[in-house]
Amino acid sequence: MKFGALFLDPAGLPQTFARVLLAGEVPRLAPRVGGGTRTGIRWPMRLAGFSHDGLAVELSTATPAGLHVPVHLGLRAVMELCADIDDAFGVPERPADVPAGWTPMHGDLAHWNLRRYRTGGTHLLDWEGSDWAPxxxxxxxxxxxxxxxxxxxxxxxxxxxxxxxxxxxxxxxxxxxxxxxxxxxxxxxxxxxxxxxxxxxxxxx
Structure with a gap:
């Protein structure tokens, strides 16, 4: 289970998003750049991550204000987005418990996490599943x-x-x-x- 809180700046615009996980830990992987060069799709950037009193808390930049709708991509666009995601993680240090050959992943790449905002382009959300995988x-x-x-x-x-x-x-x-x-x-x-x-x-x- 999880819940979140959105913090606004003095002008009332989204500034920071706090995600609290009631089970699990702060993801050990997070993107190091805020958008893809192939697709132009953007995503929130982690500002901080920590555990407190049994809760995992992650602070990230907020997505734009305004209405948004799910985005359905064709196969070529999905493959290009996957390449952008690979680039986003850079070359992180591989933990000892990660099998050889596994690579970083977003963890929940699905159409419901791709949102086109009326004022801010398309964003890929919900990176809390980021981890190593085949x-x-x-x-x-x-x-x-x-x-x-x-x-x-x-x-x-x-x-x-x-x-x-x-x-x-x-x-x-x-x-x-x-x-x-x-x-x-x-x-x-x-x-x-x-x-x-x-x-x-x-x-x-």
Missing amino acids: PHADLVRFIMTAPNGPQLAGGLPKSLCPDLEEAALFWSDRGAKAVEGVVPAWVERKHAAQAASLSELLAAR
Whole structure:
């Protein structure tokens, strides 16, 4: 579970967003740049992260004020966004518990976290799932949760499909073992079923 608070500047515009996680820790990874060069999509930047009295607190820059709507991307745009995300993390130090070959990920790359603001372009939100994962984990996450996921998967280069299967199994295993936490367990189990379906689709191509 989580909740947030938005702090406004003297003019009443969003300035800082505080996210409090009631379970879990402050993500150990955060983007080091505030936007992508390929897509022009931007995202909040972490200002501080700390734990207090059993709560994980993260302060970040705020997104623009005003109305916003979800954004649905095509396969090429999603792949370009994944490349932007890779660049955003730079080359962080790899912890000892991270398997060789794993790379940083956003952790919840989905259409509901992509928002087009009336006054501020498109932003990618909710980076609290950022962590290390098999390569292409963000791409698989987007495809398995997209309303047109099977169509997106059908457009993937066949040469890439074997590499994506590890990421699909990662999400399937993670969802199957989920317990109540930041995301309800039933949601994670639903995503596990989606990942398993995607894995079957990839294996068949």
